[in-house]
Each structure stands twice: as structure tokens, then as C-alpha cells.
Amino acid sequence: MDDLDRAILSALAADARCSVATLARRLKVARSTIQARLERLESSGVIAGYTVKLGEAARHSRIRATVLLTIEPRAQASVLSRLKAIPEVERAHTTSGRVDLLLQVAAPSTTVLDGILDQIGEMTGIRSSESLIHLSTKIDRTV
Template sequence: MDDLDRALIALLTADARQPLATLARKLKVARTTVQSRLERLEATGAIVGYTLKLGQSAERPRIRASILVSIEPRNQASILTRLRAIPEVERAFTTSGRFDLLLQVAAATTEQLDSVLDGIGALPGVRSSESLIHLTTRIDRIA
């Protein structure tokens, strides 16, 4: 991946719906160059898809939280299997430091979120968990 590829990805990250001609003009290259770069980036897996990001008015209201989870040694695989079965768990990250996992969860109500948090804390092999409820989004660069 070279500088042109990175610049193309940056433009697409800002707005993936830009026409090829617009991208070519901004990058100061031919439209066919942009097309072939996109095809190559898709073929190599650097670009795996294009998504739709809903605005606040179209998005269902969701209460999100980050859950820091400390687990018993050698229980990560079984816990991850159980977490995959919980639809409110959107993402799970391994971490370094005091906690072993960082989970992003979303629920429609505080009651549902409370139930999910209780369920995660009760999983066999979970030592402890700490919840951080998301309030206001100040920066959002994820598409």
C-alpha cells in the first residue's frame, strides 16, 4: 500500500459514496487509476466492504456501555463463545492491563442493559467486571 492508496482510503473513509471521477479529481489521477486501485484494494482485502452509517434521526435509540471484564486463566475461549450468543454484545476486544476483555454492548432500555450486565458478570470464569455507560458522543470517526 502506497501513499496514493492511503489517500484514496482516507477519502473513502470520509465519504464512501464519492463518484470515481470526484475521487480522481481530488487525487489528481486518472479515473481508471482510481478504479484499478479500488479493485486491487478490494481483491487484497484492504477494503472489505462499504457501510451505511445512520444519522441520529434514523437510528434506533440504544443505550451503549463498555464493560471491562477480568476472567479466570484459560477461560477466554469459553467466555467468548458464551458472549457470541448474547445479541447485545456488539464488539469484544482483548486488552492488556488489569482487565482481559473490553466489551461494547447496546440495549434498548436500561432494564435490558442491566440484565445483560448481570448476565455477563454471572458467566462461569468471569472474576469481575466494571461497566461504563456511554452518555454523549463527542467524536465519532468509525463508519
């Protein structure tokens, strides 16, 4: 990756809908150069996809929780398989601390979130769970 690649990535991080023509104008290079760079960045896996960044109104309309799970020995694969089937489970991270999995869950209401937490807690293979409901965000550096 060179400076042009980094400039393209920076521009797309700010606005994923930026057209090839606009990128070319901003970066003062030919459209064909931008197109070739994008194809190379995509095929090499540097660019995995293009997305929409939700605004404050959309992000704050959901109730979020972090769920800490302790898993029975050798049950992690089956637990993860069942967690993937729950659309409200946005992320699952393995950890090296006192818990085995850290989940990020988002639901449209506390009622739905309560049901999801019950569903997760009742899964076979889960030894214990602890839920932390997000109240407010003080720092957000997500792109």
C-alpha cells in the same frame, strides 16, 4: 501505497458511497485507474469493506456501556464464544491491566441493557464484572 491510494481512501472515508466515476473526476484520473486501485486495495486487505456511518440521532438512541471482565484461568475462549452470540456486544478487547476483557455494549433501552449485563455476569468462567454506563460523549474521532 502511494498518494493516489491515500487520496482514494480519504475520499471513501468521507463518503463510502462515492462512485468510481465521481472519484475519478475528483482525483483527475481515469475511471479504469480508480477501479484497478480499488480492486488492488480490496484484494490486499487495505479496504476490508464499505459501511454506513450512523448519524447522531441513530447513535444516541442506544444506551451504551463499557463492561470490564475478569476471567477465570483458561476460560477466555469459552467466554468469548458465548459473548459472540450476544448481538448487543459490539466489541471485546483483551487488556493488559487489572481486567482481562473490555466489552463495548449497546442496547435500545436500559431494561434490555440490564438483562444483557445480568446475562454476561452470570456466565460460567467470569470471575467478576464491572459496568460503566456511558452518559455523554465529549470527544469522538471515529470515522
